[in-house]
């Protein structure tokens with residue numbers, strides 16, 4: 329595709345070498361055009377992606393993604409070059425107006441002709457596919473543009489008491505950091521993780537890791553989140569928590585880069601269910617995987633009610649999600665929930681060596697592979713997440729749940 333566009337940019341007739349004079353004129357005009365001196369429809373050109381030839385509405389980006397991509401183009405740190413700008417222009421026109429029906433400009437009108445050729449070359453490419461390709465191209469440009477940030481500026485992105493976010497060697501690491509509370513997730517931590525994921529999706533890192541500090545990976549939702557709610561606010565709090573949960577899980581569903589869980593120890597509740605939305609899960613042989621939802625009068629979340637039965641079969645999923653069976657790391661590996669298990673004493677060394685090597689791979693190729701693997705299911709996952717969140721809001725105000733939480737908070741019960 330790139331080479332098919334080259335003649336359009338140079339103003340050449342394919343197969344006929346340009347004369348030096350023609351090349352000079354084209355170069356000058358192209359410079360004016362692309363440097364903004366040209367006032368015309370190109371001013372609205374926004375970056376796109378190489379033609380991926382992934383077609384059909386199933387791959388279509390939303391209007392919102394498209395609008396975001398148009399804004400992203402303005403933030404590019406590097407000029408993407410004329411060839412790419414032509415692609416962006418063509419895809420923008422195709423996405424917004426459909427196939428090129430404009431009259432062909434004259435041979436000497438080099439710039440208009442280059443633009444026309446680029447647009448016309450898209451033929452009958454559906455608007456939705458053009459939109460998706462535009463979004464992909466912008467995303468690939470943003471990634472490579474971002475990766476030129478200086479390492480020093482890139483090293484540390486955020487730090488708070490309960491969440492530590494660092495970025496190094498192409499890896500953004502989001503570390504749960506409440507070891508004294510087994511890394512239980514407070515309401516603030518859900519919000520901070522969402523923010524960290526959003527930042528990681530746009531920073532220069534190539535892969536993103538979630539892990540825990542201390543002996544636990546995470547003990548799930550902090551049950552103190554349910555403390556001190558005035559009786560007349562219980563329903564309202566359940567509804568707002570359901571919205572938080574839905575938004576939180578949506579961030580994982582939509583996360584565009586490879587996402588890796590480094591499960592350093594036991595995992596409970598939502599920290600287990602979310603694993604189905606990670607691309608790779610590495611576990612220490614000390615890790616366990618526990619989803620005691622029925623014990624707590626609650627119900628599964630994190631899209632596990634859909635992903636787990638598909639992943640491990642309905643009856644193994646039922647043992648976990650209905651009966652709260654705790655899996656060892658090896659059992660979780662056998663069920664496909666975990667990618668690989670490492671001895672605890674070499675866990676960190678082996679995992680990080682592997683991740684550092686992965687983080688050297690071309691970022692766009694990794695993102696595209698992830699999108700291709702995940703895209704078909706996205707809509708379904710959002711629907712599952714919305715339904716699970718709605719049902720949980722009902723469970724949180726049920727007698728079964730309130731009794732279980734009171735028992736834990738009054739230290740009468742533990743898992």
Ligand SMILES: CCCCC/C=C/C(=O)SCCNC(=O)CCNC(=O)[C@H](O)C(C)(C)COP(=O)(O)OP(=O)(O)OC[C@H]1O[C@@H](n2cnc3c(N)ncnc32)[C@H](O)[C@@H]1OP(=O)(O)O
Nearest residue numbers: 508509510512547548549550551552569573597598742743
């Ligand atoms: C808005 C989004 C909602 C998302 C919905 C999510 C649902 C879930 O995640 S359900 C799962 C909820 N998690 C639990 O039920 C776990 C509760 N914790 C325990 O059962 C135990 O603490 C343990 C098995 C995880 C660890 O036991 P142990 O090794 O004996 O350690 P301690 O119990 O002494 O824990 C140390 C310290 O940490 C506190 N803590 C641990 N987990 C939680 C938690 N999930 N919520 C609140 N607090 C937790 C524990 O109470 C101890 O505190 P101190 O007594 O003050 O030292």
